[in-house]
Each structure stands twice: as structure tokens, then as C-alpha cells.
Amino acid sequence: AxxxxxxxxxxxxxEKEAVTLDCTYDTSDQSYGxxxxxxxxxxxxxxxxxxxxxxxxxATEGRYSLNxxxxxxxxxxxxxxxxxxxxAMYFCAMREVNNYGQNFVFGPGTxxxxxx
Amino acid sequence: NAGVxxxxxxxxxxxxxxxxxxxxxxxxxxxxxWYRQDPGMGLKLIYYSVGAGITDKGEVPNGYNVSRSTTxxxxxxLELAAPSQTSVYFCASxxxxxxxxxxxxxxxxxxxxxx
Numbered sequence: 001a002x003x004x005x006x007x008x009x010x011x012x013x014x015e016k017e018a019v020t021l022d023c024t025y026d027t028s029d030q031s032y033g034x035x036x037x038x039x040x041x042x043x044x045x046x047x048x049x050x051x052x053x054x055x056x057x058x059a060t061e062g063r064y065s066l067n068x069x070x071x072x073x074x075x076x077x078x079x080x081x082x083x084x085x086x087x088a089m090y091f092c093a094m095r096e097v098n099n100y101g102q103n104f105v106f107g108p109g110t111x112x113x114x115x116x
Numbered sequence: 117n118a119g120v121x122x123x124x125x126x127x128x129x130x131x132x133x134x135x136x137x138x139x140x141x142x143x144x145x146x147x148x149x150w151y152r153q154d155p156g157m158g159l160k161l162i163y164y165s166v167g168a169g170i171t172d173k174g175e176v177p178n179g180y181n182v183s184r185s186t187t188x189x190x191x192x193x194l195e196l197a198a199p200s201q202t203s204v205y206f207c208a209s210x211x212x213x214x215x216x217x218x219x220x221x222x223x224x225x226x227x228x229x230x231x
Contacts, residue, residue: 035219035220037222043224044222045206045220047219047221050219052217091158091159093220102210102212103161104149104161104208104220105161106159109157109158
């Protein structure tokens with residue numbers, strides 16, 4: 001069963017507008033972490049933002065914020081004031097703990113295109 | 117600030133050949149990972165290591181082997197290259213400690229083609 005679901009294969013947004021990228025997750029752990037990464041066309045993976053399962057406030061990092069709804073098991077990424085450089089693939093990931101330690105599970109990604 | 121270094125960046129192999137993808141990190145991270153990313157897809161975990169001398173299989177380990185003799189290095193070995201192993205390979209590392217907000221740090225990837 002897929003543990004991270006990103007239902008939007010592709011998204012378009014006008015420059016300077018805000019956009020929300022969806023992420024839902026599945027876990028029975030009480031303690032877990034959620035991460036968002038950006039992958040531009042150059043291929044590198046860039047860490048954007050983190051949300052812990054026990055964090056009561058939504059995480060924010062500059063223009064990035066995370067809309068965390070624990071009961072719904074969703075951790076949507078909000079990008080405000082989109083820029084052309086935001087065009088990239090965005091991956092949601094979850095840290096889970098198993099018998100051997102920790103692991104990271106990635107979603108299939110959303111391709112964001114920012115239009116001028 | 118080297119972070120996670122992968123070599124080579126690109127490689128073309130013939131079917132049946134073998135090679136080792138190198139990965140080294142200088143952040144003293146205990147966890148290291150190998151992922152593959154097929155075109156237009158997300159990352160799939162091949163192997164991971166929780167520390168020197170300890171490795172375990174991920175989601176797609178068949179056709180690969182790893183070793184972790186030091187904290188810094190985590191090489192990935194392809195023994196008999198097959199066209200299905202054409203992919204971009206990412207090495208990553210992370211620290212697991214009292215704070216659980218530590219993300220993975222990724223290398224720049226190795227683009228591997230099997231012909």
C-alpha cells in the first residue's frame with residue numbers, strides 16, 4: 001500500500017500567486033516526520049520544510065508553509081508568491097521508524113510549472 | 117562544505133558488466149541510503165545503512181549489493197548490469213538522534229545507462 005500519496009501529477013500557477021501541493025500519508029506510528037523536497041530540472045534534491053507529528057504549529061520557511069492536518073493525515077505544501085524558479089518537481093516524504101531504525105518513504109511527486 | 121559526494125556523475129555500461137557507484141559523506145551521519153529514480157517517477161529505496169557494518173534491503177534491492185565499512189562511505193555495487201537498471205541513482209545521508217527534524221542530504225546523483 002502506498003504510504004505517501006500526491007494526487008496532482010502536474011500543477012500550473014501564475015507567477016506571484018500562491019499554490020498548494022497536496023500530500024496525504026498513511027502510518028500507524030505516533031511519532032513521524034514529514035518533509036518536502038524540491039527537484040529542479042538540474043536534478044538535485046533540495047530540502048524545503050519539515051513538520052513533526054507532535055508539532056502543534058504549522059511549519060513555515062520563508063515562502064514555504066506546511067498545512068498540517070493530522071487527523072486527515074495530510075501535509076500540504078503552500079508556496080506563496082510563486083516565482084519562475086519554483087518550476088520543479090516537488091516530493092513529499094515521511095520518516096518512519098521500523099525495527100531496524102528509520103526510513104524515508106517518498107511520494108510520486110508533483111510537477112509544478114509557474115507561468116509568466 | 118562537501119556534504120554527500122557521488123561519483124561518477126554519468127556512466128554507460130554494457131549488459132552484463134559490473135560497476136560500483138561511490139558515495140561518501142563528511143557530515144558524520146549515521147544513516148545512509150541509496151535510491152533510484154526512473155524517468156518521471158519518485159525515489160525508490162534500494163538499500164540503507166544505520167551505521168558502519170549494518171545494512172538492510174529497501175524496496176528494490178534485487179541486482180544490487182552494498183557495504184558500509186566506514187561511517188563516511190556507502191558504495192553501491194551492480195554485479196550484472198541489466199537494461200532495467202538504467203536510472204538515476206541518488207545517495208543520501210541523515211542523522212538520527214534526539215532531534216527528529218533532520219532531513220536527508222542528497223548527492224547530485226549518478227546517471228547510469230545500460231545498453
